[in-house]
Amino acid sequence: MFSQRTAWGRAPNRLSALVAERRRSGAPLLDLTETNPTRAGLRAPADLLRALADPAGLAYDPEPLGHRAAREAIAADMRRRGGEVDPDRLLLAASTSEAYAFAFKLLCDPGDVVLVPRPSYPLFEYLAGLDSVEVRPYALRYDGQWHIDLSDLAAATTARTRAVVVVSPNNPTGSFVKAAEAAALREIAAGRDLAILSDEVFADFTLREDPSRANTLLGDGAALTLCLGGLSKSCGLPQLKLAWMALSGPTARVEEARGRLEIVADTYLSVSTPVQHAAPSVLARIDELQRPILHRVRENVTRLRSAARDTPVTLLDVEGGWSAVLHVPSTRSEDEWVASLLEEDGVLVHPGYFFDFDREAHLVASLLPPPATFAEGVARLVGRISAGA
Numbered sequence: 001m002f003s004q005r006t007a008w009g010r011a012p013n014r015l016s017a018l019v020a021e022r023r024r025s026g027a028p029l030l031d032l033t034e035t036n037p038t039r040a041g042l043r044a045p046a047d048l049l050r051a052l053a054d055p056a057g058l059a060y061d062p063e064p065l066g067h068r069a070a071r072e073a074i075a076a077d078m079r080r081r082g083g084e085v086d087p088d089r090l091l092l093a094a095s096t097s098e099a100y101a102f103a104f105k106l107l108c109d110p111g112d113v114v115l116v117p118r119p120s121y122p123l124f125e126y127l128a129g130l131d132s133v134e135v136r137p138y139a140l141r142y143d144g145q146w147h148i149d150l151s152d153l154a155a156a157t158t159a160r161t162r163a164v165v166v167v168s169p170n171n172p173t174g175s176f177v178k179a180a181e182a183a184a185l186r187e188i189a190a191g192r193d194l195a196i197l198s199d200e201v202f203a204d205f206t207l208r209e210d211p212s213r214a215n216t217l218l219g220d221g222a223a224l225t226l227c228l229g230g231l232s233k234s235c236g237l238p239q240l241k242l243a244w245m246a247l248s249g250p251t252a253r254v255e256e257a258r259g260r261l262e263i264v265a266d267t268y269l270s271v272s273t274p275v276q277h278a279a280p281s282v283l284a285r286i287d288e289l290q291r292p293i294l295h296r297v298r299e300n301v302t303r304l305r306s307a308a309r310d311t312p313v314t315l316l317d318v319e320g321g322w323s324a325v326l327h328v329p330s331t332r333s334e335d336e337w338v339a340s341l342l343e344e345d346g347v348l349v350h351p352g353y354f355f356d357f358d359r360e361a362h363l364v365a366s367l368l369p370p371p372a373t374f375a376e377g378v379a380r381l382v383g384r385i386s387a388g389a
Contacts, residue, residue, distance in 0.1 A: 005129050014335065015351070018342050030347045030377035032365040035322055037236035040368040042293055044237060051281035057274035064266035065258075066092025066244075066276060073280035074229075074244050081203060083218035083227065089247040089254060091261050094270040096201055096230045096243045097127060102264050103226055103245065104131040106257060107162045107195050114163045114197070115156050117148070119325075119355040121171045136161070137356065145317050146175030150184050157192055164189055167199040168214065172325055172355050172364045174207070174318035182214040190222035197226050201233035202321040204286075205294055207301060210319065224249040224257060233322075235282060235289040242275045297322055297367040300374045304365070307378045313385050322367050325352070328385050330360040337361060340388070345380040 012020070022029055034040050065071065071087035078085055093099040108114065110132035116124045118137035128135045138153035140146050153164065164185065168177040177185070177198075189196050198217035218227045230243030245261070247254045282289075301315075304324055308315045314327040326349075328337060334351035341347040352362025369377070 005132055008126075015338055015342070018339060019348060022342065022346070028346045030345075030369075030373055030380070032347060032349045032369055032374065032377045032381075034369050035366045036238065037293060037368060038239065040296075040366075041370045042236055042296060042368065044235070044289055048237075048282065048285065048289075051278035052274045054274065054277045057272075057277045060273055062266075062269050064262045064269070065090065066265075066271060067273075067279075070242075070276040070279035071244075073283045074246075077234075077283045077286060078216070078218065078229075078246065081200075081215040083216040083246065085218060085246045085248065089258060091245045091247070091258075091265060092271045092276065093243045093245065093265070094241045094272075095232065096199065096228050097123065098268075098270060099226075099228050099230075099243050099245045100124075100127045100197070101131060102261060103163070103195075103197055104128060104133050105264050106260050108133045111160065113158060113161045114165055115153060115161060116165045117167060117170060119170075119173060119352070119357045120167055122354060122356065124165065133162075134160075138164075139358075140170065140173060140175065142173075142316060146170070146173050148177065148181045148185070150181070150188065153185075154188055157188075157194070161192070161194060163195040163197050165197045165199065166217065168217070169202050169205070169320035171202065171321055172323035172350075173316070174321040174323060174325075176203075176206075176210065176213045176319050177217065178212045179214045180212070182217050185217075186221045186223045186225075189224075195224040195226060197228065199228045201228065201230055203229070204234055204290055205297055205322065206320045207298060207318060213319075218246050218248050221249055224253040226257075231279075231282065235286055236293050237282070237289070240275050240278070240282070242271060242279060293322075293368070296371070299371060300367040300369070303371070303375055304367075304378055307375075307382050311382050311386050313382050316362075324365050324367055326363045326365065326381075328361050328363055329388075332361065332388065334361050334363065337363060337385070337388075341381060341384055345384050347377045347380045347384075349381065 071090040075087045113134045115138050116135045138156045139149040141149050225248045227246040231240045232238040316325040338351045350364040
């Protein structure tokens with residue numbers, strides 16, 4: 001009766017069972033995995049919701065690509081990072097997950113392949129699988145900084161490969177695609193007739209300046225490029241459910257993609273009318289909305305760097321985003337470290353394998369928790385690792 005693409009294993013793993021039991025018991029928990037701004041003390045000003053009360057939202061006038069005023073506001077905001085896009089080459093979606101689903105429908109037939117970075121967020125396999133698309137990893141390498149292994153990416157390409165996903169900055173490594181890497185990616189993609197899907201949801205949250213960075217992959221180039229963004233991360237507003245896809249590349253490819261995507265979007269019409277009317281007002285306050293998040297992330301990464309200094313815990317280089325990767329001694333497995341921290345110290349972090357790290361031992365922490373929670377959790381983590389190294 002049921003499809004193979006939804007035949008996921010649903011049995012709770014050891015870690016999720018331990019977390020559930022701790023929460024049921026009411027035992028204290030310092031959650032260093034929290035990435036929801038609205039649960040991390042980073043709520044937007046209450047008056048922001050007034051934009052959703054615009055009476056224009058009571059009239060339903062569906063536009064498959066999204067309301068023109070919203071697309072114009074997004075195009076204007078993209079110019080902040082050097083991305084020039086015609087509003088007619090923008091498509092609105094309810095989330096970046098939906099934008100990925102639209103892209104997979106546009107580019108792939110069942111059994112086709114998209115390349116995704118490793119390590120990275122584990123959602124891609126689920127999103128692709130729901131469209132009967134396979135994912136194949138290409139490596140990010142670390143030598144004090146993260147780099148795309150371009151030879152590994154090229155080697156992973158087959159006749160059924162349709163697209164390459166890049167995430168800049170990556171989640172969880174916090175590494176940006178560099179301008180030289182972007183140029184090489186375009187050359188590989190154009191030579192093999194691949195599209196580039198560039199996930200730029202965290203792009204505004206930079207931890208340092210870097211002139212070698214590609215601020216966006218949007219722009220004229222030889223490969224069809226779909227750049228994704230959304231209010232969830234850029235404004236810390238996951239509850240407003242508005243994302244976008246910007247198209248660039250060869251004109252003929254862009255126009256064909258736009259025409260097909262318009263039909264895909266018209267089939268769903270999933271973006272709510274009030275949030276589209278609110279988008280210009282929300283984006284006009286983007287600096288105000290980003291400022292407390294960026295301050296929190298920078299404050300916490302500084303605190304983490306200081307706490308890890310001269311200990312067995314190594315903070316890997318992080319350029320941006322909301323996460324940090326810690327390398328810890330492989331005297332225990334990641335599961336054992338995470339379980340020990342949870343059971344003995346009441347601290348929750350992610351094991352590296354959750355993000356598809358290919359070797360032991362890495363832990364991943366969010367940089368969003370409130371400073372007091374974060375400082376105490378990090379102190380306990382460093383103490384536990386130091387004692388057990």
